[in-house]
Amino acid sequence: MATTLSLEHPTAHTRRGGQAAARLLPAALACLLVAWLAVFIAYPALAVLLRSLSTKVGGFTLAHYQSFFAKGYFLRSLLNTLILGATVTGLCLSLGFAVAYLVARGPRPLRLPLRVLTLAPLIAPPYLFGLALIILAGRRGVLAQLLDMRIPLYGWLGVILSQVLSLLPVAFLMIENVLASLDPSIEDSACDLGADEPTLLRTVILPLASPGLLKAGLLTFGLSIADFGNPALLGGGLSFLAPDAYLMVTGEWNMEMASVLSVILLVPTLGIFLVQHYWLKGKTYTTVGGHATAAEPRGIGGGLLTALLTPSLVFGALVVGSYGVIALGAVTKLVGIDNTPTMQHFASMAGFDAIWTSFQVSLTAGLAAAMVGTGLAYLCMRTEVRLRGLLELTTLIGFALPGTVMGIGYILAFNSPPLYLTGTLAILILNMIARFLAVGLEAGVSKLYQIDVGIEEASADLGAGLLTTFRRITLPLMSSAFAAGFLFTFMQSMISLSAAIFLVAPGNLLASVYIFNRARDGDMGIACATSLLLILSLAACLAGLAVLARRTGIRMSAAHT
Amino acid sequence: MKKLARLWWLPICVLLVVGIGPAPAADEIRIYTYMLPIQEDLTKFLSENTGVQAKALGLSGGELWARVQAEKPNIGADIIFGFAPGTAILGKREGLWAAYPEAPAWKDIHARYKDKDGAYYDLGTSCFVLVGNKDLLAKKNLKMPASWFDLLDPKWKGEIVMPSPVTSGTAFMINATFLQLLGWEKGWDFMEKLDKNVAQYTRSGNAPLEHVGRGEYILGLTSDEKVPQRLQQGFPILWTAPKEGLGYEGNIVAIVKGTKQLEAAKKVVNFAGTEKFQRWLAQFGYLTARDEPNPMYGSKPKLVDYSYEWAADNHARIIETWKTKFLRK
Numbered sequence: 001m002a003t004t005l006s007l008e009h010p011t012a013h014t015r016r017g018g019q020a021a022a023r024l025l026p027a028a029l030a031c032l033l034v035a036w037l038a039v040f041i042a043y044p045a046l047a048v049l050l051r052s053l054s055t056k057v058g059g060f061t062l063a064h065y066q067s068f069f070a071k072g073y074f075l076r077s078l079l080n081t082l083i084l085g086a087t088v089t090g091l092c093l094s095l096g097f098a099v100a101y102l103v104a105r106g107p108r109p110l111r112l113p114l115r116v117l118t119l120a121p122l123i124a125p126p127y128l129f130g131l132a133l134i135i136l137a138g139r140r141g142v143l144a145q146l147l148d149m150r151i152p153l154y155g156w157l158g159v160i161l162s163q164v165l166s167l168l169p170v171a172f173l174m175i176e177n178v179l180a181s182l183d184p185s186i187e188d189s190a191c192d193l194g195a196d197e198p199t200l201l202r203t204v205i206l207p208l209a210s211p212g213l214l215k216a217g218l219l220t221f222g223l224s225i226a227d228f229g230n231p232a233l234l235g236g237g238l239s240f241l242a243p244d245a246y247l248m249v250t251g252e253w254n255m256e257m258a259s260v261l262s263v264i265l266l267v268p269t270l271g272i273f274l275v276q277h278y279w280l281k282g283k284t285y286t287t288v289g290g291h292a293t294a295a296e297p298r299g300i301g302g303g304l305l306t307a308l309l310t311p312s313l314v315f316g317a318l319v320v321g322s323y324g325v326i327a328l329g330a331v332t333k334l335v336g337i338d339n340t341p342t343m344q345h346f347a348s349m350a351g352f353d354a355i356w357t358s359f360q361v362s363l364t365a366g367l368a369a370a371m372v373g374t375g376l377a378y379l380c381m382r383t384e385v386r387l388r389g390l391l392e393l394t395t396l397i398g399f400a401l402p403g404t405v406m407g408i409g410y411i412l413a414f415n416s417p418p419l420y421l422t423g424t425l426a427i428l429i430l431n432m433i434a435r436f437l438a439v440g441l442e443a444g445v446s447k448l449y450q451i452d453v454g455i456e457e458a459s460a461d462l463g464a465g466l467l468t469t470f471r472r473i474t475l476p477l478m479s480s481a482f483a484a485g486f487l488f489t490f491m492q493s494m495i496s497l498s499a500a501i502f503l504v505a506p507g508n509l510l511a512s513v514y515i516f517n518r519a520r521d522g523d524m525g526i527a528c529a530t531s532l533l534l535i536l537s538l539a540a541c542l543a544g545l546a547v548l549a550r551r552t553g554i555r556m557s558a559a560h561t
Numbered sequence: 562m563k564k565l566a567r568l569w570w571l572p573i574c575v576l577l578v579v580g581i582g583p584a585p586a587a588d589e590i591r592i593y594t595y596m597l598p599i600q601e602d603l604t605k606f607l608s609e610n611t612g613v614q615a616k617a618l619g620l621s622g623g624e625l626w627a628r629v630q631a632e633k634p635n636i637g638a639d640i641i642f643g644f645a646p647g648t649a650i651l652g653k654r655e656g657l658w659a660a661y662p663e664a665p666a667w668k669d670i671h672a673r674y675k676d677k678d679g680a681y682y683d684l685g686t687s688c689f690v691l692v693g694n695k696d697l698l699a700k701k702n703l704k705m706p707a708s709w710f711d712l713l714d715p716k717w718k719g720e721i722v723m724p725s726p727v728t729s730g731t732a733f734m735i736n737a738t739f740l741q742l743l744g745w746e747k748g749w750d751f752m753e754k755l756d757k758n759v760a761q762y763t764r765s766g767n768a769p770l771e772h773v774g775r776g777e778y779i780l781g782l783t784s785d786e787k788v789p790q791r792l793q794q795g796f797p798i799l800w801t802a803p804k805e806g807l808g809y810e811g812n813i814v815a816i817v818k819g820t821k822q823l824e825a826a827k828k829v830v831n832f833a834g835t836e837k838f839q840r841w842l843a844q845f846g847y848l849t850a851r852d853e854p855n856p857m858y859g860s861k862p863k864l865v866d867y868s869y870e871w872a873a874d875n876h877a878r879i880i881e882t883w884k885t886k887f888l889r890k
Binding site for chain 2: 073138154232236237239247249250251252253255333334336337338348349350411415416420422423504505506507509517520521522523524
């Protein structure tokens with residue numbers, strides 16, 4: 001380490017002062033960051049836990065949990081949530097595997113279009129597909145009218161379909177990563193030994209990919225049960241934990257019960273995340289070594305191709321259809337019923353204002369989260385601050401907690417002095433940073449594993465102080481981690497709903513909340529128009545960032561997420 | 562690499578500019594409102610006519626009241642512009658409003674629209690009406706029901722949509738109306754029978770209109786606030802006021818006690834009593850305090866005998882009973 005090394009130069013008398021500073025600075029920074037994490041992640045999370053255990057006057061009680069388990073209604077809600085998570089996970093994994101396999105091994109001309117189609121849902125708010133499905137396949141949607149039938153969309157069908165549409169990209173990205181790490185020559189060997197395609201899949205590829213599939217499955221499950229928008233829009237009479245917690249707060253101001261629901265929702269989510277992070281860490285089979293392999297992946301045969309391609313194309317058609325009806329909904333009076341072209345839905349300025357507010361919040365949160373995240377990574381990896389486990393765990397908790405929990409936690413924690421933040425833009429920004437900080441940290445940590453400490457030591461030996469070394473050496477090397485942290489936080493802040501919906505205030509309305517409220521009121525035209533604007537601005541932002549990245553040579557990889 | 566290091570400082574500058582941002586204007590008024598369909602027109606109209614900058618957050622009735630309860634005594638709004646009389650009464654009992662009895666524009670308005678201590682004013686009433694989808698009714702050869710009791714006919718099974726009182730103020734008004742019209746026992750009995758035909762309870766009081774307008778369900782019990790607008794836009798809807806009469810709800814405006822913008826808030830409340838504002842409000846279908854000409858109803862519709870006080874006193878009891886009876890699996 002830089003500091004230990006410089007101790008071996010007692011001759012450099014004048015650098016003593018600098019040395020003390022070099023020790024103090026990281027320690028001071030670390031204290032500051034630990035305090036920040038404690039206030040903005042641990043405190044709200046604990047506030048939820050404590051509230052679920054307290055009586056109205058502040059005493060300890062388990063009564064709220066008793067009433068949760070005594071009331072059939074809440075148990076039903078828990079059961080629904082788990083069934084939903086399992087179904088959506090199963091569908092996302094099979095479909096994600098099909099698409100990823102096609103993208104990795106399928107016919108060349110299909111690969112790029114399929115990949116783009118599968119990733120396309122990433123730039124839309126997660127509940128956008130709920131909205132699109134209502135227009136597309138609702139009781140009088142475009143499809144229902146074409147086929148002259150009524151599709152029972154409100155209920156299981158709608159919630160499952162919309163969640164699969166919005167969560168597939170996540171599963172796909174992880175599975176694609178796994179498949180990319182499998183050496184095609186192993187498959188060739190299997191084929192040479194006489195295995196046909198299904199045997200190959202069953203005995204070679206699936207076993208090798210299974211740890212990765214498990215990880216993808218756990219993440220999808222966690223995201224599904226935490227999702228708030230789609231079940232709220234399409235659930236009909238069905239109850240699910242995340243929207244129920246929202247109703248408990250906004251409908252009844254029953255913070256105790258809302259906290260109980262949050263804690264119950266949090267148990268599987270947090271469990272999954274910790275299992276994934278600590279138990280599954282490193283459990284992947286990588287058959288691609290550092291050396292180049294000559295083999296180009298084999299093509300796949302007719303029968304299997306059809307079997308994989310059909311569901312992928314259905315999915316692709318739904319994605320295209322969804323974006324299509326959103327665009328149509330934005331420029332027609334009432335798509336499917338009165339298709340007169342109109343620009344009236346763009347007339348109100350509120351949508352523009354909301355997108356601008358979202359942009360301000362997301363940009364600030366993205367930059368701050370990337371800076372703090374990579375800074376934390378540096379402190380953990382390169383200084384004598386021995387808090388890595390705790391710091392990582394805290395940021396991971398912030399990341400893993402369902403947005404609903406973090407939203408409720410923030411109301412509980414910051415609605416009274418000394419930290420009265422209700423109604424400010426700051427509370428939205430802080431909330432986003434706290435929730436997505438982990439990505440920058442993880443990217444930074446994995447990057448710093450790859451950078452040889454020697455480079456930094458050389459810099460220190462040449463007389464550079466800690467700060468100079470950080471700025472001149474480490475920082476440029478960490479730019480891709482910074483970019484990953486920024487990109488993820490920015491994108492998520494632009495589209496996430498579940499925490500923000502508790503924290504918006506007059507004049508501080510975010511686009512995702514505005515669109516959701518409009519959709520819930522049934523104002524489909526304005527919801528579509530604002531969604532379209534949001535998606536277009538996000539696409540423009542991404543394009544801008546890609547240009548910036550190419551100019552500066554920073555790698556921006558979605559693989560970090 | 563130098564280029565990269567230089568880039569590093571750029572985001573910090575952006576961060577500072579964006580993060581600090583412009584400070585809120587001195588005459589900015591923060592508003593909570595449940596007049597969702599007109600919230601944007603409202604902020605614009607208020608800002609243009611009073612010189613204050615109005616910023617509104619639209620919340621459904623239940624959400625609005627929950628938020629006020631949560632945030633007191635630090636309520637995040639200066640004015641509540643448009644909320645339920647029942648909750649206004651509860652708020653007055655808790656001392657949440659700053660009284661402004663001397664508002665000049667309200668002097669000549671009927672006492673029914675004013676709290677006797679000036680704690681709040683009633684802009685005018687909204688009703689709930691029965692809406693139907695014209696196309697679907699014609700296709701199935703059905704007629705718009707003329708009485709609320711017609712809704713109990715099994716032919717409407719799965720075809721009626723109405724809001725849930727857990728989140729919607731309109732829904733609470735609907736429930737309280739049936740209870741006041743028929744009495745506690747008979748009222749719940751009616752709603753239980755009605756429940757057998759209800760396909761969905763929506764979160765917002767305006768959502769049933771949209772479901773019916775899109776032709777997803779044939780009939781809806783909905784707030785009248787958006788009906789004129791939708792009719793004008795050519796939605797295939799019919800509306801009626803069933804013969805037993807309509808339930809109604811005031812749209813209260815009250816100044817939040819402790820606001821830092823008391824003068825600006827008074828300006829807004831006073832303006833709400835002027836003829837200019839009342840005429841503007843009436844065009845959306847509100848039956849205003851000044852009884853301005855109303856494009857939707859023409860003459861005043863038959864209203865049920867409805868007591869805000871009774872509704873306020875039984876608020877929690879009604880919602881609890883509703884939940885035990887109708888909250889679905």
